[in-house]
């Protein structure tokens with residue numbers, strides 16, 4: 001049976017708790033979020049009617065620094081999902097060793113159904129509801145599924161207007177003219193590229209000619225397609241919520257980008273055959289990049305996955321049952337909390353730049369990101385070899401041990 005995303009997190013905590021021989025006083029505090037809030041968001045729609053949406057913000061912990069995590073707008077958002085995403089953020093920030101705890105927010109809404117003005121009203125009202133617990137030293141939101149730099153600009157503006165002064169460091173993933181960082185928009189995909197290259201280097205392989213299938217063609221999947229293509233890989237299939245396309249000769253991400261711009265979907269790209277999201281996951285390829293939502297690789301399809309390497313761009317795309325099957329089959333997985341950490345790393349750089357009021361060139365951002373991702377990959381691989389465990393278990397062991405150490409030093413009061 002497929003567990004909930006939060007159950008998957010808890011299962012990993014129990015596994016690494018046993019591996020690291022932690023007692024209950026260490027594992028206990030990892031099992032529940034520090035703070036969860038549910039808010040009601042009434043807004044006036046363009047037709048004059050009032051609709052009421054439900055929003056969430058979960059701060060999983062602030063042991064290693066202010067809480068940090070994106071805001072998701074998606075119809076399937078639930079408290080359980082936001083809790084899991086917040087917990088994953090907490091471990092992820094520790095894996096890449098940046099001074100943040102974990103958080104996540106979300107609103108159960110289909111943003112594609114809203115006009116721009118409705119989206120702005122929804123964002124401002126949601127932010128007003130969580131205002132008291134947000135700030136550069138408290139909790140710093142960022143984009144996630146269904147949100148983008150424009151939404152972050154409204155978040156920053158709402159908070160700045162309520163505080164009475166401009167506070168750029170209160171949110172990351174903002175447009176560059178408002179204090180955003182160069183390189184933030186593609187940072188998650190760039191981090192993914194660096195971890196894929198690091199993973200391929202271990203057995204002495206390279207990206208050249210590697211066949212790649214990508215599920216989800218948004219911020220993470222779209223940029224990953226371009227960067228992996230530029231790195232020499234062949235993108236043989238991509239998909240979005242409306243379906244997928246397949247071309248074994250390789251898709252041209254630039255032409256695809258233009259097609260997406262005019263039609264709103266990858267579907268119907270000239271010269272490519274249609275493929276379903278389900279079939280894409282079991283396509284014969286070298287690298288599979290799930291970059292959409294949680295729980296896509298399950299016990300139902302894990303034994304049919306034919307990739308040699310899985311790079312988890314999405315958060316939680318693999319269920320624990322599927323993970324066990326893939327492990328057994330010897331498929332190398334770069335786990336989400338390592339693979340997609342490039343986004344939060346550059347969000348950290350953005351926060352640092354905002355606090356200094358001094359901004360870096362894109363090359364500097366990329367160089368620092370490359371260094372962070374390589375270090376995190378090497379740290380996790382070392383733990384994996386030390387304990388003879390897979391990369392996911394090693395990444396959790398790395399992250400959880402850093403959180404546990406900080407808690408031990410601060411004490412339970414923190």
Ligand code: NAD
Nearest residue numbers: 144145146188216217218219220240241292314315340343
């Ligand atoms: P996005 O909204 O930009 O893109 C999501 C993509 O997934 C779109 O192409 C959408 O059509 C597609 N999609 C949605 N539902 C789908 C479904 N049921 N089946 C197939 N495709 C579907 O979101 P994003 O920011 O690219 O985030 C994608 C994943 O990456 C999420 O799991 C997110 O949590 C994770 N992530 C994002 C960032 C970031 O910086 N944006 C950082 C780390 C992790």
